[in-house]
Amino acid sequence: MANDNKKRTIEMKKDTVLKAAIRLFAEKNYEATTMAEIAREANVSFGSVSIYFGNKEELFMACVVLPLEEFTKSLLDFDPSPNSYREEIQTFILKHFELFSTQKEYLRLLVQVIGQYERFSEAFKVVNEHNEKLNNKVSQLIVNGQQANQLADGDAEKIAIAYVSLLFGLRLSYADDPSLENWNQFAEIAMRLFGPK
Amino acid sequence: MANDNKKRTIEMKKDTVLKAAIRLFAEKNYEATTMAEIAREANVSFGSVSIYFGNKEELFMACVVLPLEEFTKSLLDFDPSPNSYREEIQTFILKHFELFSTQKEYLRLLVQVIGQYERFSEAFKVVNEHNEKLNNKVSQLIVNGQQANQLADGDAEKIAIAYVSLLFGLRLSYADDPSLENWNQFAEIAMRLFGPK
Amino acid sequence: MANDNKKRTIEMKKDTVLKAAIRLFAEKNYEATTMAEIAREANVSFGSVSIYFGNKEELFMACVVLPLEEFTKSLLDFDPSPNSYREEIQTFILKHFELFSTQKEYLRLLVQVIGQYERFSEAFKVVNEHNEKLNNKVSQLIVNGQQANQLADGDAEKIAIAYVSLLFGLRLSYADDPSLENWNQFAEIAMRLFGPK
Amino acid sequence: MANDNKKRTIEMKKDTVLKAAIRLFAEKNYEATTMAEIAREANVSFGSVSIYFGNKEELFMACVVLPLEEFTKSLLDFDPSPNSYREEIQTFILKHFELFSTQKEYLRLLVQVIGQYERFSEAFKVVNEHNEKLNNKVSQLIVNGQQANQLADGDAEKIAIAYVSLLFGLRLSYADDPSLENWNQFAEIAMRLFGPK
């Protein structure tokens, strides 16, 4: 029990450090963020940060990879063979927009990794795999929708890529973090990528 | 005459330095790039870099701002009141795609500035002004096209933003630099943002 | 306890650094002295010097200000209303001479600060305040002595300034550090500034 | 003739450079002053400075040594065997005060050289020789005056040193450059060093 409590405390501390690191890495980028700053922000000694996550690079990797599973899960939470394709698309667009408007910080991190993929090659590899899962599933849905005659023709993979690019592009352009409502005004426009009725 | 030659040589050297700096800043980001590296890449001593551009920050600023004028000029090179709106859009999409697939390095720089807008606030301000010019002109064309009954309804400004976001998003996603042909396959999809016929 | 020991050790190290810095700054002046040199002299890494005292300027400031309190205390250790004024003066002259012949290094530092007062404006301000305390107290003693008919007439403040100037002037001229005995031979001459019996 | 004019121009330029160098070296000290600054101040290219005076150290040396001859000549302009010794002393004190209050900048240079005699050993050697000439001549005058029963007893050499020290000490204390009148108020006090009537 006592041991359990301790463990839980350590996990909590690790989480605090990770949150702080994500926030700082996102806002200031990798090299402009110091280990000392992260430690201070998380109310831990910087010795502890090393114990928890190893060195700076490993910590960055953890910041990128650890939240990725859940993040991707949210992105992939749609049915690639629904009854109504247009409704399904409409729905996941809204879901994605909510995610992208909420997870500002984590997404800035991803933008960094993608934008500097040579420097962050390892992290990029992981991110890319997840990204492709999303591309594939969206592609699949489009193909299915086209075969069901509910979606217009067009290269399904390219459309999927364009859709994800739009998400990231909006995240980039909308750096000053407008409300979810603002994002939602783009829903109808994003829908257009999938073709007219 | 001799003096003139000297001046020309200096301008050429400055340009070499600028090019090298853009390349390195783009690929590795601001802090990961050292002045010594830039100097080496440009075959100058690092003392010369200081003479040409002052300090590192000013050099970065120059990298962002100096090419911006011409870059924006290319982006704005379309007629906001053409005879055929869909044709005009088609045309500038191809032009923009060519620019975005050609200017890979400079665009990575812009992505950095936009993505870390707090850190690069001054550069961001300049970039943003130019960006808004593009948004405005595209918006204007959409409004005109809608009034001419050639374009579908929809919030013109949002469509413009979405379009520019898509450009940057593709640039981000397509980090591994596919050929212009690959880009062009997105032209039809980008066109969709402006609504169906 | 262990913690206490650690603190003591750090304080001792800081003191070693301070001593080394005073010696080097005094001998070679501010810019000619490098942080690395000070660190080497004090058997610490130059990183530690930064941890202890911040940057070079702050270290210099510490070198000037920290010993000042005790230094001034020694200088001010006389009675401005004694029974015998001439004896009191005689006594403090000897005390001051001892201080000035002993504290060669610290005084060279003060000479630098005073001589380059624009460059060291902050340090100079502090030094000057202390200096004026001395001037004032000596002035006061002279005035008292004149009123008691034990000292010759004359502008008390100017005499005080002349006396302190003589101290610093001798310190400057006697750079090659003669023994205290040599200094003491000036005692009778310094006494003359306060007027004949 | 033309050649002569050119020579004169060069001499004038050299003089401008020297004046500028003295001013800057005095105010900011040796290392804090850059060759470029001196050149700018003198309206010459810094290449010329090198041509005129060699390297920085040689320039500094020139700043110290070249004006020294005339400076010392002024200081030594008194009669060591006058009719009235007290009058002669009175007179040269006023002359010296005028010199010391006028030549603020050059004297700050001398204070630097004397204060950092190890660093400026060569310049110091020259300065010291001149200084000793002054000491000797003043000593001589005192000895003569004592033999003539016009001056009080006391170690003549020490008195001379004290007198010169007072001059430099006042120059140091009076950094904020009071007027000559202020200096003259110290004349009576300086006189006291030579003993009562």
Next chain:
DNA sequence: TATGAATGAGCCTTCATTCAT
């Protein structure tokens, strides 16, 4: 397990000096 003192590699920058014109 946690801390933070200590280290020193590596960066940016300044500036004396050289040398081609």
Next chain:
DNA sequence: TATGAATGAAGGCTCATTCAT
């Protein structure tokens, strides 16, 4: 003779990392 472009040594400083406590 005069200029100033170019060089690179050297300094201050930051910060990731190690390790004794």
